[in-house]
Amino acid sequence: MTDLIAMGKAAKIAGRQLATLTTRQKNEALLAIADEIEAQSSVILAANAQDIDDGRSRGLSDSLLDRLLLTEKRVTGLAADTRKVVDLPDPVGKELESRLLPNGMRLSRRRIPVGVLGVIYEARPNVTIDVATLSLKAGNASILRGGSETLRSNLALVTVIQTALRDVGLPQTAVQYIDNPDRELVSQLLRLDEYVDMLIPRGGAGLHKLCREQSSIPVITGGIGICHIFVDESADLDRAVDIVENSKVQRPSVCNALDTVLVHPAIAQDFLPKMALRLAKSGVELRASSEALDILNKLQHEAKVVAAGPGDFDQEWLSLILGVRLVANVDEAIAHIQKHTTEHTESILTNDWHNATKFVNALSSSAIFVNASTRFNDGGQFGLGAEVAVSTQKLHARGPMGLEELTTYKWIGYGDGHIRP
Amino acid sequence: MTDLIAMGKAAKIAGRQLATLTTRQKNEALLAIADEIEAQSSVILAANAQDIDDGRSRGLSDSLLDRLLLTEKRVTGLAADTRKVVDLPDPVGKELESRLLPNGMRLSRRRIPVGVLGVIYEARPNVTIDVATLSLKAGNASILRGGSETLRSNLALVTVIQTALRDVGLPQTAVQYIDNPDRELVSQLLRLDEYVDMLIPRGGAGLHKLCREQSSIPVITGGIGICHIFVDESADLDRAVDIVENSKVQRPSVCNALDTVLVHPAIAQDFLPKMALRLAKSGVELRASSEALDILNKLQHEAKVVAAGPGDFDQEWLSLILGVRLVANVDEAIAHIQKHTTEHTESILTNDWHNATKFVNALSSSAIFVNASTRFNDGGQFGLGAEVAVSTQKLHARGPMGLEELTTYKWIGYGDGHIRP
Numbered sequence: 048m049t050d051l052i053a054m055g056k057a058a059k060i061a062g063r064q065l066a067t068l069t070t071r072q073k074n075e076a077l078l079a080i081a082d083e084i085e086a087q088s089s090v091i092l093a094a095n096a097q098d099i100d101d102g103r104s105r106g107l108s109d110s111l112l113d114r115l116l117l118t119e120k121r122v123t124g125l126a127a128d129t130r131k132v133v134d135l136p137d138p139v140g141k142e143l144e145s146r147l148l149p150n151g152m153r154l155s156r157r158r159i160p161v162g163v164l165g166v167i168y169e170a171r172p173n174v175t176i177d178v179a180t181l182s183l184k185a186g187n188a189s190i191l192r193g194g195s196e197t198l199r200s201n202l203a204l205v206t207v208i209q210t211a212l213r214d215v216g217l218p219q220t221a222v223q224y225i226d227n228p229d230r231e232l233v234s235q236l237l238r239l240d241e242y243v244d245m246l247i248p249r250g251g252a253g254l255h256k257l258c259r260e261q262s263s264i265p266v267i268t269g270g271i272g273i274c275h276i277f278v279d280e281s282a283d284l285d286r287a288v289d290i291v292e293n294s295k296v297q298r299p300s301v302c303n304a305l306d307t308v309l310v311h312p313a314i315a316q317d318f319l320p321k322m323a324l325r326l327a328k329s330g331v332e333l334r335a336s337s338e339a340l341d342i343l344n345k346l347q348h349e350a351k352v353v354a355a356g357p358g359d360f361d362q363e364w365l366s367l368i369l370g371v372r373l374v375a376n377v378d379e380a381i382a383h384i385q386k387h388t389t390e391h392t393e394s395i396l397t398n399d400w401h402n403a404t405k406f407v408n409a410l411s412s413s414a415i416f417v418n419a420s421t422r423f424n425d426g427g428q429f430g431l432g433a434e435v436a437v438s439t440q441k442l443h444a445r446g447p448m449g450l451e452e453l454t455t456y457k458w459i460g461y462g463d464g465h466i467r468p
Numbered sequence: 469m470t471d472l473i474a475m476g477k478a479a480k481i482a483g484r485q486l487a488t489l490t491t492r493q494k495n496e497a498l499l500a501i502a503d504e505i506e507a508q509s510s511v512i513l514a515a516n517a518q519d520i521d522d523g524r525s526r527g528l529s530d531s532l533l534d535r536l537l538l539t540e541k542r543v544t545g546l547a548a549d550t551r552k553v554v555d556l557p558d559p560v561g562k563e564l565e566s567r568l569l570p571n572g573m574r575l576s577r578r579r580i581p582v583g584v585l586g587v588i589y590e591a592r593p594n595v596t597i598d599v600a601t602l603s604l605k606a607g608n609a610s611i612l613r614g615g616s617e618t619l620r621s622n623l624a625l626v627t628v629i630q631t632a633l634r635d636v637g638l639p640q641t642a643v644q645y646i647d648n649p650d651r652e653l654v655s656q657l658l659r660l661d662e663y664v665d666m667l668i669p670r671g672g673a674g675l676h677k678l679c680r681e682q683s684s685i686p687v688i689t690g691g692i693g694i695c696h697i698f699v700d701e702s703a704d705l706d707r708a709v710d711i712v713e714n715s716k717v718q719r720p721s722v723c724n725a726l727d728t729v730l731v732h733p734a735i736a737q738d739f740l741p742k743m744a745l746r747l748a749k750s751g752v753e754l755r756a757s758s759e760a761l762d763i764l765n766k767l768q769h770e771a772k773v774v775a776a777g778p779g780d781f782d783q784e785w786l787s788l789i790l791g792v793r794l795v796a797n798v799d800e801a802i803a804h805i806q807k808h809t810t811e812h813t814e815s816i817l818t819n820d821w822h823n824a825t826k827f828v829n830a831l832s833s834s835a836i837f838v839n840a841s842t843r844f845n846d847g848g849q850f851g852l853g854a855e856v857a858v859s860t861q862k863l864h865a866r867g868p869m870g871l872e873e874l875t876t877y878k879w880i881g882y883g884d885g886h887i888r889p
Binding site: 063066067146148149152154159160161162240244245259260263265266283286289290292293297385407408409410411412413414415416417418419420422423424428429430440441442443445446447455456457458459460461462463464465466467 | 569573580661686687707710806829837838849863867878879883885888
């Protein structure tokens with residue numbers, strides 16, 4: 048039987064030890080993990096092959112099976128990713144500020160690890176390595192719970208990690224995995240606030256809702272993006288087509304992919320057909336508001352266009368579908384976005400200084416772009432080196448979460464007999 | 469009937485307006501509130517007098533009644549406090565970082581308001597003014613829920629605030645108050661995650677637990693301090709007595725007051741009697757572990773000393789009681805603290821570099837002091853200018869929360885036709 052309280056206690060103790068490690072010690076552990084991944088490649092692949100077999104007989108789609116699949120090349124990639132984490136700067140120990148108070152006490156604020164992370168995720172087994180290695184680099188212990196489709200792969204990977212930890216003299220409980228597929232254990236994990244400091248769900252809207260509603264641990268919500276582009280009257284239309292295409296088509300299944308394009312009426316007659324013809328090449332289906340539909344219908348059968356139904360502007364499509372609507376001006380675009388957004392990513396395409404400024408100032412989404420693709424809201428693109436999640440909440444971290452966002456801080460007051468008057 | 473959803477919607481709209489105000493506009497509103505507090509002094513005092521009358525007939529203690537009481541001087545103080553908020557720097561709009569990405573896009577991270585704060589508090593009516601004015605300065609709307617003991621005072625103060633907001637042309641819904649004392653409304657507020665971005669409970673451990681367990685809104689937990697001092701072998705004993713006295717006695721009812729003193733055996737014979745005699749002057753009762761008791765009992769009736777009972781080292785005393793225990797060395801002190809702390813405030817009194825370093829590095833409480841009173845863990849003392857709460861959680865903010873901690877940030881990418889390769 049899985050004893051989550053015992054796992055939590057062990058994680059807390061391991062976390063205290065990790066918090067005092069030097070960067071060199073943490074990097075040694077990461078390099079040992081990378082080596083062990085390569086050494087155990089055949090074991091990992093065998094476990095994954097069983098997962099894939101099971102998935103195929105359970106009727107999982109080919110595209111999902113491809114996401115779950117590990118190949119020799121992908122395993123080598125896992126080791127390479129781990130070595131990249133070695134190269135990332137250690138966020139722990141940085142003095143965020145330091146000053147002398149008027150009473151002569153020196154006060155500093157120092158970055159420290161969060162402690163214990165709980166991570167609930169679905170699908171791809173590389174998340175196991177990503178999350179475990181980034182947690183370790185930031186000095187945190189982690190308790191992982193992956194999807195049942197890759198249970199064997201995940202267990203093989205966690206064994207690899209724990210072996211490497213043991214080999215470098217670190218506690219194996221620094222990375223633990225909940226191997227019992229019973230959903231009740233997720234509920235238990237959500238109440239483990241005595242031991243787990245931060246909960247990171249990585250999955251669909253349902254998982255985020257469950258965590259927000261049931262967790263007594265602070266949750267990082269995010270990863271759900273109803274993303275908008277507003278094509279303003281003054282936009283360069285050719286570039287606008289490129290940006291909309293890139294935002295929608297480059298990787299439609301991810302959270303920063305475009306969901307709704309809002310178009311200024313003055314350029315709709317020119318822009319919409321150009322856009323529709325370009326998107327048609329990638330097989331994008333358009334869900335158009337009535338005014339947009341009037342324009343797009345003139346294209347006849349060159350593009351897939353249907354009338355937008357109720358709720359179509361509240362969809363994170365995650366597929367080759369795009370909502371299209373005309374809005375009178377930037378104010379109406381902002382109003383539409385405020386009504387429908389999940390505060391993930393929005394972009395305005397314009398050559399108008401006033402409208403760009405208004406758009407940037409009025410919206411509070413985690414990332415707002417001017418004349419750029421929504422696909423840039425990403426830890427790698429922002430130069431964070433890695434990404435654990437994309438947060439759309441207002442507390443702690445917003446947008447791509449890198450290593451720094453897996454830390455907190457403490458205040459330190461260096462006195463010399465100071466008492467408060 | 470109180471319609472919390474309507475309040476939430478109105479707050480969200482007001483918050484969007486507040487987010488775009490200039491510092492000057494926010495300061496005008498704050499000055500109008502200060503003026504209105506003074507103009508309505510008699511109305512506020514009359515409402516408070518009714519609360520006090522009711523409280524007296526309901527048998528509230530004199531000390532509690534004194535905390536609830538407003539006097540002409542205290543009302544003047546509320547206006548003065550509000551004017552102080554005008555002088556605080558506006559945290560909103562600051563660029564936390566700004567750089568050119570390799571692809572030529574300029575990326576910046578800009579501080580913005582959180583949006584809507586929910587604040588649940590008990591007792592003193594000045595919290596109403598504190599929280600409302602600090603929220604406004606940080607560009608946030610707020611929904612307040614105070615204790616029933618000061619309902620009339622709070623309503624009078626909120627009316628004052630709303631009148632001032634209206635007079636300067638701002639939405640009165642920027643500061644709203646839940647005037648229905650039904651506890652069910654607290655439960656409803658805790659589920660208002662669609663409209664409220666951050667929940668700040670200010671009250672006892674029960675309130676914090678309720679919020680952590682039931683809220684679907686991110687909660688700032690904190691304000692509960694089981695605070696420790698470790699008096700090491702090398703401590704200057706006279707200064708140590710001063711620091712322990714200051715930590716325990718200066719204001720025993722607050723969260724950064726000392727709860728447990730841990731003493732190195734080598735100096736216990738000297739230190740404990742000195743400390744006990746000093747604390748006896750303020751009427752402090754000592755709850756001593758058996759070894760400490762052996763030493764302290766020799767003082768006979770000069771100090772109030774009793775044997776520590778089970779659980780006495782897990783108490784936030786909030787009164788003139790102090791736990792006393794001997795620990796073998798700094799490692800045992802750290803272990804005791806890790807077992808019993810709420811991660812609020814700890815201090816080591818020592819002249820030993822190695823031990824001070826170890827203590828500071830090993831513990832992860834929100835504030836750790838060397839040779840200083842625990843009472844310094846405070847927004848005012850840290851120079852933050854104001855304090856909304858003291859957080860002991862790991863996410864978002866730790867320790868004293870000033871204006872900056874009432875903000876979040878957004879990423880802004882200024883492109884010029886950028887698409888992701």
